Amino acid sequence: MKAGERAEVRRRLAASPERVFAAFANAEVVGQWLTPSPDVKLTVLELDFREGGRYRFAYDTPAGQRMLVGGSYRNIEAPRRLVWRPSRTVLRLTRSLRLARRIAASMIGATTFEKPLGSPRLRSVMRVLVGPTDCQV
Amino acid sequence: MRSAAALDLTFHALADQTRRSMIHALAGGEARSASELGRQFRSAQPTISRHLKVLEEARLIERTVEGRVHRFRLRQKPLQEAGAWVERQQRFWNGAVDQLEALLTRGTP
Numbered sequence: 170m171k172a173g174e175r176a177e178v179r180r181r182l183a184a185s186p187e188r189v190f191a192a193f194a195n196a197e198v199v200g201q202w203l204t205p206s207p208d209v210k211l212t213v214l215e216l217d218f219r220e221g222g223r224y225r226f227a228y229d230t231p232a233g234q235r236m237l238v239g240g241s242y243r244n245i246e247a248p249r250r251l252v253w254r255p256s257r258t259v260l261r262l263t264r265s266l267r268l269a270r271r272i273a274a275s276m277i278g279a280t281t282f283e284k285p286l287g288s289p290r291l292r293s294v295m296r297v298l299v300g301p302t303d304c305q306v
Numbered sequence: 307m308r309s310a311a312a313l314d315l316t317f318h319a320l321a322d323q324t325r326r327s328m329i330h331a332l333a334g335g336e337a338r339s340a341s342e343l344g345r346q347f348r349s350a351q352p353t354i355s356r357h358l359k360v361l362e363e364a365r366l367i368e369r370t371v372e373g374r375v376h377r378f379r380l381r382q383k384p385l386q387e388a389g390a391w392v393e394r395q396q397r398f399w400n401g402a403v404d405q406l407e408a409l410l411t412r413g414t415p
Binding site: 175176177178180182183184188189192198201202203204205206207295297299300 | 392393395396397398399400401402403405406407408409410411
């Protein structure tokens with residue numbers, strides 16, 4: 170890793186920023202997509218979508234592992250920008266000893282949405298950044 | 307696997323542009339003295355020392371003392387672990403945005 174490297178995803182989506190933003194705000198909707206693959210089942214344990222509110226998600230893999238992720242919402246500026254702060258990642262292995270790891274206390278994530286020029290069908294650009302707390306989010 | 311608290315220290319150490327630059331300066335693998343690093347970054351020695359101390363506590367660098375000269379060398383493992391975490395985040399979000407895209411295409415919500 171280069172020092173200070175961060176995860177970044179940028180994607181054009183066929184929906185307005187308002188609609189994309191709304192997909193982050195509702196527990197039932199979040200449960201339908203915020204998972205790395207359809208095989209990994211997400212259960213939204215808590216989603217208090219306001220500044221300072223907390224989220225807690227449980228991910229169950231086909232191999233029987235459960236991973237708990239939590240954090241809080243730092244800035245909610247609908248429909249343009251959402252900044253969150255992961256508080257911990259806990260990995261639980263059901264078939265062996267439990268491993269608990271608290272990571273990412275110095276990380277921050279952000280999603281921004283904007284209306285792109287060009288194709289009218291693709292109506293927003295979503296950008297997700299996860300990196301050290303001083304990175305430009 | 308290092309403890310979570312250690313990984314927190316790593317990310318805290320990385321959350322500063324000067325410290326990231328210092329890591330780049332040490333990336334060649336050679337040990338450098340505090341005064342060499344101070345000249346390169348045109349910073350006062352106490353500032354350099356403070357940054358080096360943060361990097362050392364995060365175990366991103368290690369110190370050897372030869373007489374009055376303190377030399378610092380980069381340790382690869384914490385950086386690799388931090389990099390693996392970032393890569394997992396990258397994979398997670400690539401997958402999640404695929405699913406969001408599919409959900410929006412299906413017309414819900």
